[in-house]
Amino acid sequence: MPHPKTVEEMFESAGPIEYRLLPRLIHVTEAAAIAAAYQMGRGDKHFADQVAVASMRRMLNKLDMKGIIKIGEGERDEAPMLYIGEEVGTENGDLEVDIAVDPLEGTNLTADGCPGSVAVMAMAERGGIFHGPDIYMDKIVVGPDVVRYEEEHPGERIDLDAPVSHNLEIVAKALGRKVEELVVVILDRPRHAQKITEIREAGARVRLVTDGDLMPGVATAVRGSGIHVVMGAGGSGEAVLTAAAIKILGGKILARLVLPTVANGKTKEKIDEEIEEKMPRLEAMGITLENINDILDIDKLVPGKDVIFSATAVTPGHFLREVNLFGGGDARVHTVSMGASGAVRFTDSIYIKDKRETPLYL
Ligand code: VTB
Ligand code: MG
Ligand code: MG
Numbered sequence: 001m002p003h004p005k006t007v008e009e010m011f012e013s014a015g016p017i018e019y020r021l022l023p024r025l026i027h028v029t030e031a032a033a034i035a036a037a038y039q040m041g042r043g044d045k046h047f048a049d050q051v052a053v054a055s056m057r058r059m060l061n062k063l064d065m066k067g068i069i070k071i072g073e074g075e076r077d078e079a080p081m082l083y084i085g086e087e088v089g090t091e092n093g094d095l096e097v098d099i100a101v102d103p104l105e106g107t108n109l110t111a112d113g114c115p116g117s118v119a120v121m122a123m124a125e126r127g128g129i130f131h132g133p134d135i136y137m138d139k140i141v142v143g144p145d146v147v148r149y150e151e152e153h154p155g156e157r158i159d160l161d162a163p164v165s166h167n168l169e170i171v172a173k174a175l176g177r178k179v180e181e182l183v184v185v186i187l188d189r190p191r192h193a194q195k196i197t198e199i200r201e202a203g204a205r206v207r208l209v210t211d212g213d214l215m216p217g218v219a220t221a222v223r224g225s226g227i228h229v230v231m232g233a234g235g236s237g238e239a240v241l242t243a244a245a246i247k248i249l250g251g252k253i254l255a256r257l258v259l260p261t262v263a264n265g266k267t268k269e270k271i272d273e274e275i276e277e278k279m280p281r282l283e284a285m286g287i288t289l290e291n292i293n294d295i296l297d298i299d300k301l302v303p304g305k306d307v308i309f310s311a312t313a314v315t316p317g318h319f320l321r322e323v324n325l326f327g328g329g330d331a332r333v334h335t336v337s338m339g340a341s342g343a344v345r346f347t348d349s350i351y352i353k354d355k356r357e358t359p360l361y362l
Helices: 007-013 016-037 045-060 107-112 144-152 164-175 190-202 214-219 236-249 268-284
Strands: 066-071 096-105 118-125 136-142 183-187 205-209 229-235 252-258 308-313 331-339 344-351
Touching: 016 045, 016 096, 016 118, 016 308, 016 331, 016 344, 045 096, 045 107, 045 118, 066 236, 096 214, 096 236, 118 214, 118 236, 136 144, 136 164, 136 236, 144 164, 144 252, 164 190, 164 229, 183 190, 183 214, 190 205, 190 229, 214 229, 214 236, 214 308, 229 236, 236 252, 236 308, 236 331
Parallel strands: 066 096, 183 205, 183 229
Antiparallel strands: 096 118, 118 308, 136 229, 136 252, 308 331, 331 344
């Protein structure tokens, strides 16, 4: 299919979810981010998360759709709201929507007032988002230059199981750089010690993050962000959310489910405990001990076509400004949103309650 070129053609190519729900999705992540922003730096990550979840859920339930949470914060027993499997929306209209959600990605970052936290959500048509548990996914995320390079150089491909240096060399060639000129983001965790050593030995530069590798993953597909690769095991919901944005932006992600006890090198006893505890609900989602190690590419993570994504910063991000709170509940928020048509928006929203009290200012 030829790439739509004009605004008019892009407008016409937008699917019903992008056309009808993307403008609303921006409000959903904005509301959650503002709620969380009131808890910034207050040291209580659970409460910050709770208010973001509650606000996001109230907003979602105003949307005319039959929505199902496909991946997120856990099943009903652990997550009282927006749990995996929860149905949301008014049920009016004909839109059947799959949802991936992280109401507050970076709860610690918010509680500590540190950069990098966002309220984030993705949607697609039914069957369009990976239905999975909230365990971990190991992954590698790169931007569209790598996809183009792979197409032009058959046989040269990034590979989740290949040595780190192999992958970094391909990314470097795709970007016309040396490996020394790459930046890799990875969560600062003991489980990544070996990988971090390998990245450094390959010569690349490393940016360790204490939390939040989702938006850095999106940033790999944004030229000028200064981030070229994200690697390592983090939340599976976060990986699927990354995949939704990466699919829209034309990048690449390879991922694999992994149990936290396995990733974090726990004892066999602890691993067996986790298997016993989690396998029944994993199996109900079609994930067995035989296929749990399968590599998931972007079309497995986000099979949908009418994919939309929105992230509103709570604290400052790589390409988003933080929430500003003014008097009387007025707020200014910065969001990146996008849909499969290729329309990407940076929205600088200002909510004014009393126009005379708080005039709009630049
Ligand atoms: C990652 C990261 C998140 O949790 O998913 C991480 O992207 C999971 O790893 O921002 P740990 O269990 O080792 O924390 C976060 O840091 C928080 O959701
Ligand atoms: Mg969260
Ligand atoms: Mg998270």
